[in-house]
Amino acid sequence: MHLKLTDVTVHYGKVQAVKNVSLEVDAGDIVALVGANGAGKTTLLRTISGLHPPTAGEIRFMGQRIDHLRPAQIVRLGIGHVPEGRKVFPSMTVLENLLMGAYSRRDRGSVREDVESVYQHFPVLAQRHGQLAGTLSGGEQQMLAIGRALMSKPKLMLMDEPSLGLSPIVVEHIAEIIASINKTGTAIVLVEQNVALALQLANRGYVMATGEIVLHGKSSDLMQNEEVARAFLGR
Amino acid sequence: MTGAEFTQTLLNALMLASVYVLMASGFTLIYSIMHIVNFAHGEIYMLGAFAVYYFSMEYHLNFFLALVLAILVVGVLGILLERVLFLPMQQAHLPQVILSLGLAMALQGIASVAFGAGDRPVDGPFDTVLRFGGAAISMERLIIIPISVAIMIALFAFVKWTRTGQAMRAVAQDSDAAALQGIDVAFISCLAFGVGCALASAAGALIAPVFYVNPFMGGSVIMKAFIIICLGGMGSISGAAVGGLILGFVDSFGATLFGNSVANIIGFALLIIILLVRPQGLFGR
Numbered sequence: 058m059h060l061k062l063t064d065v066t067v068h069y070g071k072v073q074a075v076k077n078v079s080l081e082v083d084a085g086d087i088v089a090l091v092g093a094n095g096a097g098k099t100t101l102l103r104t105i106s107g108l109h110p111p112t113a114g115e116i117r118f119m120g121q122r123i124d125h126l127r128p129a130q131i132v133r134l135g136i137g138h139v140p141e142g143r144k145v146f147p148s149m150t151v152l153e154n155l156l157m158g159a160y161s162r163r164d165r166g167s168v169r170e171d172v173e174s175v176y177q178h179f180p181v182l183a184q185r186h187g188q189l190a191g192t193l194s195g196g197e198q199q200m201l202a203i204g205r206a207l208m209s210k211p212k213l214m215l216m217d218e219p220s221l222g223l224s225p226i227v228v229e230h231i232a233e234i235i236a237s238i239n240k241t242g243t244a245i246v247l248v249e250q251n252v253a254l255a256l257q258l259a260n261r262g263y264v265m266a267t268g269e270i271v272l273h274g275k276s277s278d279l280m281q282n283e284e285v286a287r288a289f290l291g292r
Numbered sequence: 293m294t295g296a297e298f299t300q301t302l303l304n305a306l307m308l309a310s311v312y313v314l315m316a317s318g319f320t321l322i323y324s325i326m327h328i329v330n331f332a333h334g335e336i337y338m339l340g341a342f343a344v345y346y347f348s349m350e351y352h353l354n355f356f357l358a359l360v361l362a363i364l365v366v367g368v369l370g371i372l373l374e375r376v377l378f379l380p381m382q383q384a385h386l387p388q389v390i391l392s393l394g395l396a397m398a399l400q401g402i403a404s405v406a407f408g409a410g411d412r413p414v415d416g417p418f419d420t421v422l423r424f425g426g427a428a429i430s431m432e433r434l435i436i437i438p439i440s441v442a443i444m445i446a447l448f449a450f451v452k453w454t455r456t457g458q459a460m461r462a463v464a465q466d467s468d469a470a471a472l473q474g475i476d477v478a479f480i481s482c483l484a485f486g487v488g489c490a491l492a493s494a495a496g497a498l499i500a501p502v503f504y505v506n507p508f509m510g511g512s513v514i515m516k517a518f519i520i521i522c523l524g525g526m527g528s529i530s531g532a533a534v535g536g537l538i539l540g541f542v543d544s545f546g547a548t549l550f551g552n553s554v555a556n557i558i559g560f561a562l563l564i565i566i567l568l569v570r571p572q573g574l575f576g577r
Contacts, residue, residue: 058514095506106471127476127478128471128472128474129471129475129476130463132474134473138472140468140469140472144466144469144472145469146461146465146469146470147465147466147577148402148577149461149462149465153458156460157459157470157473157475158473160459160474161473205473206472209474238369
C-alpha cells in the first residue's frame with residue numbers, strides 16, 4: 058500500500074472543506090481526483106503534503122502515519138507536489154528552481170545527473186536554464202514545476218491542475234510526460250478539471266463534490282457513468 | 293559649498309548611508325520572509341549600541357571584538373525572540389506586527405530601567421582625524437564605511453550562494469512552494485529574524501562611537517529604515533542598499549545645505565514622489 062487516507066476531515070477556519078474522505082493509491086497507480094471548482098481537491102492535496110493539517114482522520118504513507126508531519130518531512134519520505142498555479146520561484150533561474158527541488162536530498166552527488174534527465178524530458182528548460190522562471194510562458198512554468206518536483210525523486214507525485222490555462226498542444230505534451238513519469242514507477246494523484254484527460258491517463262478515479270467523495274472506481278467505469286458524463290464530459 | 297565642505301558632506305553621507313543600509317537590509321529581510329514590519333527594529337539597533345558600549349567601555353574589550361560580540365549576542369537574542377514570541381503566533385501577520393510594536397515599547401522600557409535613561413559615550417577604535425584638503429573627518433566615522441560594505445557583501449554572498457541563503461530566497465518568493473521542496477519554513481523565519489537583528493545590531497554598534505548611546509535612539513532610525521524600504525521596494529535587499537544610499541545622501545547634503553528639518557522633509561517628499569511614480573518601490577516586484 059502506498060498512500061491511504063481514512064476518514065480525513067479538513068477545516069478552513071470553521072468551514073469544513075473536506076469531509077470524511079477515504080482514498081487509496083497503490084504503487085504504480087495514476088489516480089484521478091476530479092470534481093467542480095471548490096470541491097476540496099486542492100485542499101486534500103495540501104493536506105497530504107502537510108501544508109494544511111487535517112482536523113480528523115488518518116493519513117498513512119507506506120505504512121507510516123504522516124498526518125502530523127511537517128511538509129519538509131513528508132517530502133523526504135517521497136511525496137512530491139506540483140502545486141496549483143505552478144508556484145515556481147519567479148526570481149530564480151530555471152536551474153536554481155530545479156536545484157531547489159533537490160533541497161531535501163542527501164545524495165547531492167547525483168543531483169546534476171537528474172537535472173540532465175529533467176532536461177531530457179523538457180528540452181525547452183535546458184534552452185532556458187539561465188532565464189528567470191517568472192519570465193517563462195505558462196506551459197514552460199508548468200514543465201518547470203513538474204521538473205522541480207521530479208528532482209526530489211518522489212515515489213508519489215501529487216499534481217494539481219497541470220493542464221490549467223495551457224494550449225491543447227502543450228496539454229498533450231504534459232499528458233505524455235505524466236504517463237512517462239508513471240512508467241518509471243512513480244505513482245501519481247492527478248487533480249484535474251479537464252476530466253476527460255484525467256480519466257484517460259488514470260487507471261482509477263475519485264469524484265469529489267462539496268468536500269466529499271461521491272463516486273470512485275476504475276476510470277473506464279467512471280467514463281461510462283452517466284452522472285460523470287453529464288456533469289463533466291459534456292455528453 | 294566649498295570643495296572642503298563638499299568632501300566633508302560626501303564622507304558624512306557615505307557614513308550615514310552605510311548605517312542606513314545595514315539597518316534597512318535587516319528590516320527588509322525580516323519583511324521578505326515573515327511578511328511583517330518589525331517595529332522593534334529600532335530597539336534592536338539600540339541594543340546593539342548598548343552591547344558595544346558594555347563590551348568596550350565596561351569590560352574594556354577591543355572595539356572590533358566588542359562589535360563582533362554585539363552582532364552575535366543580539367543576533368542570538370533575535371532568534372530567541374522569534375522562537376518564543378513570534379513563532380507561536382503561526383504567521384498571523386497583524387498580531388505579529390502589534391507584537392513587534394509592544395516589543396519596541398517593552399525593550400525601550402527595559403533598557404531605560406536596566407541601563408539608565410542618560411547618554412553614554414563609546415570610545416571609537418581610533419582617535420585620529422584625517423584631513424583631505426580642508427575637510428576633516430575622524431577615523432571612527434570613516435571606518436564605518438568599509439565595515440558596512442564588507443557586511444553587505446557577506447550578506448549578498450550568503451543569500452546568493454549558500455544553501456540556507458537560497459532557501460531564504462525561496463521562502464521569500466513563495467513559502468508554500470518552499471515548504472514543498474523540503475525547506476523548513478519555521479527554521480528559515482527564525483534564522484531570518486536573527487540575521488535581521490544582527491544587521492540592526494551592527495548598525496547600532498557602528499554608530500555608537502559617533503553619537504551617544506541611549507534607550508531612545510531607535511525611534512528616529514526606524515522611520516529612516518521605513519522610508520528606505522518603501523523607496524527600494526519592500527523585501528528587496530538590493531532595494532534597501534540603494535534606498536539607504538539615496539537617503540544617506542539626501543540627509544547629509546540636505547542638512548548641510550538647508551538644515552536638519554528641511555532634510556527630513558526632503559526625505560519624505562522623495563518617498564511620496566517615488567510611491568506616486570512607482571508604488572512598488574525602485575526594486576519591488
